[in-house]
Amino acid sequence: MSSLFDVSTPHASGYREVDVRQLAALPLAPLSLVDVREPAEFDGLLGHLEGAQLVPLAVVRNVATGWPRDADVLLVCRSGARSAKAAVQLAELGFTRVMNLCGGMLAWNTAGLPVVRPPLLAVPTLGQVLDNLLASLHRAVAAEPASSAPSREALTALLDALQAAPPPAVRDLSGFERLLRDCRDLLSIARTEAR
Known part of the structure; x- marks a missing residue:
């Protein structure tokens, strides 16, 4: 048994919430790590945790029948949203030591913790993430690009604002939401520029 369960935060639905720093501070050996994303995400930009087993959310309930x-x-x-849904499913099936990683791979990457991912040509800088966001926004709503490198917090605030109130000129709302999601993924792994 892992001590992680004992120090994690209980959730009303019968599982516990784990912060990325809690997980990073303890050995992973006694845990069954289950990643509930799709295969393309597991091997995609955000990568996955060392030793994680891929079991997409759609099949968790069936696969879990063989687990203790x-x-x-x-x-x-x-x-952290899909894994919370999977945690509820496992709790309903009678699992007694289920945990959910708060913030998921976005939080893990943002914290700069180690991941397994295919080699990238280069991890983007925050400025490159901004450039990508602004170039895409320019195409979507004719916005003008900014000239200075932002902070991660400033970019997060911009993405939050755009998600809360998409510009009225956006013609493809689902495409715009995918753009914001992709930018959040890139932002979580972006490195700061060397000064």
């Missing part, structure tokens, strides 16, 4: 009900199971996804 008292095992420590830590569920992971992109942001």
Whole structure:
């Protein structure tokens, strides 16, 4: 059994929430790490945790029938939402030591913790993420690009504002939402520029 379960935060739905720093501070060995994203995400930009087993959310309930009900199971996804749904499913099936990684791989990457991912040509800088966002916004709503390198917090605030109130000129709302999601993924792995 992992001590992680004992120090994690109980959730009303019968599982526990784990912060990325809590997980990073403890050995992963006694945990069953289950990533509930799709295969392209697992091997995609955000990568995955070392030792994680890929079990997409759509099949978690069926695959879990063969797992011990008292095992420590830590569920992971992109942001923590799908893994929370999987945690509820496992709790309903009688699993007693289920945990969800708060913030998922976005939080893990933002914290700069190690991931397994295919080699990228280069991890983008925050300025490159901004340039990509602004160039895409320019195409979507004819916005003008900014000239200075922003902070991660400033970019996050911009993405939050755009998600809360998309510009009225956006013609393809689902495409715009995909753009914001992709930018959040890039932002979570972006490195700051060397000064």
